[in-house]
Amino acid sequence: LALLALSLRIAAAAKSPYQQVxxxxxxxxxxxxxxxxxxxxxxxxxxxxxxxxxxxxxxxICGKSTVISYECCPGYEKVPGEKGCPAAxxxxxxxxxxxxxxxxxxxxxxxxxxxxxxxxxxGSFTIFAPSNEAWASLSAETLDSLVSNVNIELLNALRYHxxxxxxxxxDLKHGTTLNSMYQDLPIxxxxxxxxxxxxxxxxxxxxxxHATNGVVHVIDKVIATTTxxxxxVIETEDSLETLRAxxxxxxxxxxxxxxxQYTLLAPTNEAFEKIPQETLNRILGDPEALxxxxxxxxxxxxxxxxxxxxxxxxxxxxxxxxxxxCSGEELTLNGKPIIANKDILATNGVVHxxxxxxxxxxxxxxxxxxxxxxxxxxxxxxxxxGLSSHLTGSERVTLLAPVNDVxxxxxxxxxxxxxxxxxxxxxxxxxxxxxxxxxxxxxxxGDKELRVFVYRNNLCIENACIAAHDKRGRFGTLxxxxxxxxxxxxxxxxxLKADHRFSTLVAAIQSAGLTENLNRPGTFTVFAPTNEAFxxxxxxxxxxxxGNAKELANILKFHVADEIxxxxxxxxxxxxxxxxxxxxxxxxxxxxxxxxKEPVAESDIMATNGVIYAVNSVLQPQASRPQERGDxxxxxxxxxxxxxxxxxxxxxxxxxxxxxxxxxxxxxKNPSG
Numbered sequence: 001l002a003l004l005a006l007s008l009r010i011a012a013a014a015k016s017p018y019q020q021v022x023x024x025x026x027x028x029x030x031x032x033x034x035x036x037x038x039x040x041x042x043x044x045x046x047x048x049x050x051x052x053x054x055x056x057x058x059x060x061i062c063g064k065s066t067v068i069s070y071e072c073c074p075g076y077e078k079v080p081g082e083k084g085c086p087a088a089x090x091x092x093x094x095x096x097x098x099x100x101x102x103x104x105x106x107x108x109x110x111x112x113x114x115x116x117x118x119x120x121x122x123g124s125f126t127i128f129a130p131s132n133e134a135w136a137s138l139s140a141e142t143l144d145s146l147v148s149n150v151n152i153e154l155l156n157a158l159r160y161h162x163x164x165x166x167x168x169x170x171d172l173k174h175g176t177t178l179n180s181m182y183q184d185l186p187i188x189x190x191x192x193x194x195x196x197x198x199x200x201x202x203x204x205x206x207x208x209x210h211a212t213n214g215v216v217h218v219i220d221k222v223i224a225t226t227t228x229x230x231x232x233v234i235e236t237e238d239s240l241e242t243l244r245a246x247x248x249x250x251x252x253x254x255x256x257x258x259x260x261q262y263t264l265l266a267p268t269n270e271a272f273e274k275i276p277q278e279t280l281n282r283i284l285g286d287p288e289a290l291x292x293x294x295x296x297x298x299x300x301x302x303x304x305x306x307x308x309x310x311x312x313x314x315x316x317x318x319x320x321x322x323x324x325x326c327s328g329e330e331l332t333l334n335g336k337p338i339i340a341n342k343d344i345l346a347t348n349g350v351v352h353x354x355x356x357x358x359x360x361x362x363x364x365x366x367x368x369x370x371x372x373x374x375x376x377x378x379x380x381x382x383x384x385x386g387l388s389s390h391l392t393g394s395e396r397v398t399l400l401a402p403v404n405d406v407x408x409x410x411x412x413x414x415x416x417x418x419x420x421x422x423x424x425x426x427x428x429x430x431x432x433x434x435x436x437x438x439x440x441x442x443x444x445x446g447d448k449e450l451r452v453f454v455y456r457n458n459l460c461i462e463n464a465c466i467a468a469h470d471k472r473g474r475f476g477t478l479x480x481x482x483x484x485x486x487x488x489x490x491x492x493x494x495x496l497k498a499d500h501r502f503s504t505l506v507a508a509i510q511s512a513g514l515t516e517n518l519n520r521p522g523t524f525t526v527f528a529p530t531n532e533a534f535x536x537x538x539x540x541x542x543x544x545x546x547g548n549a550k551e552l553a554n555i556l557k558f559h560v561a562d563e564i565x566x567x568x569x570x571x572x573x574x575x576x577x578x579x580x581x582x583x584x585x586x587x588x589x590x591x592x593x594x595x596x597k598e599p600v601a602e603s604d605i606m607a608t609n610g611v612i613y614a615v616n617s618v619l620q621p622q623a624s625r626p627q628e629r630g631d632x633x634x635x636x637x638x639x640x641x642x643x644x645x646x647x648x649x650x651x652x653x654x655x656x657x658x659x660x661x662x663x664x665x666x667x668x669k670n671p672s673g
Contacts, residue, residue, distance in 0.1 A: 021195030033084015035076035062326035094119040105481030113155040125214035184244035201304035231256035262349035263299035289363040294358040366476035367391040375401035455569035463604035465568030
């Protein structure tokens, strides 16, 4: 396998994508003899593909199963009685080569149209020869119009498949054009990274078959001339009437008429009709939203349907991405088979008709963004509270929307306090999370000030941490958050005094003289023992603690860290330095915060100068380790000796260390000596 990978890397260094895939197929087939290629055949069809590494292991084309067959690589043939395909195909003129590669219908029509003498005679030509199946798939009307006028229509059609020079796959560069031998009309070439090569969106099936007077490539379609730009395609298609008006209103006409290589995913009239009229009117009446909508339907490069054999992500002119894939014969966009008509070729790209409108986030209201994500219950909540206007208007805001799991037990009752709380989930200004910074202050529509906390593994606004990537709409941005926000209502001391669970703690703080500390501006995390925690202490120990202001202050300071840590920032173990000096260890276990391995009773009680965790036990600083002897320092040499048992074995074997070992052993037996 390593040798195969090395071989592939060497091959990839200079070869085109097609040649790289061909090389991989050749390597996979070599155990069957020389010049044998592994080919993937789509089950139930005649469609075959040379295989790349990923396809080889997945055994899928467009999600459908394939079987591996082994065939002669292009340009070679079998010899009876010999392994593999050792013989090169006989070199003959193009007319004879058409028969050799199995394009016998093209050969027949060349004869009928009097093209045969030209492709039998001297010269250097390239012909993209439609396969027999390609000719058979033409409509009866089209085929009849060609063969009924062989000297003009059929001859012109065949000459459009030809180039007046020898062109191999390495010369077929992506996005280039070749001048055909019919009025020099252009043929569009696309050479994709997956090794597929298309000619006017027809796939090369058998490539690089040399002839004495040129080269033959077999393709899977009969190609036709194209003279219309993408804009002209829009103007001539009745089913694109609404798109035509939208393009004109957005001033994109010149772009779609200019040179380039684009893919237009053209929404049909039916696609526009599926959109609620109110939404459609809003977008059509907003030039910026309309332009974003249309740019979201234009890919930056031309993508023919035949080139898509698995899912890939493509960038639009709007700067967004679309997942383009396939399922059997159908093309898919973002996993949905909504492409109704594909591969309408234009001079500057290709058009696929789509029967659903692809509305980008940048053209949506906050309400529309939320309805399509994991915060749909939040939008129902805001709507019931009478706050819909903030989610559908042109106000620049950011919505902090709790995910649906927060409301798994139902929506809370809406009263004036709840409505005010919801207003504090709407931040003034349209923000982006990547520009938020630690300590930043955000103003809400409820006139509260919220703080931003940036942690190693999370970004939080007060106690609510962002649970998904931003969704940036036309005027508002959606932040999905993991819980309901609880804005601070006062200082740490204010919050403790207002909660009857902490009455003993408040008295202790006052007795220890720490009230002023916890009232001043700061960034505290307080692990606050409840009354229950103090009652759990032995009465004598509690009385002793309360009677010693210095010791009490020391214990209380061990419950306070000088930085804010909300629960959403705790995934692994987090160590905080307490104001007493020792470390506090905060961890998460079974979705419950633990402090020094003790579960907390309640998390994230927010204060203007910190955050409070209710704990049902009084935390004790780690006791200092006692020394070996109380009356004198421990002998460092003796300590090292005791801790490193391996030293004894080494020292006994080493003549220089043996006396030292003996003296240390004697001192251990008789410490007073």
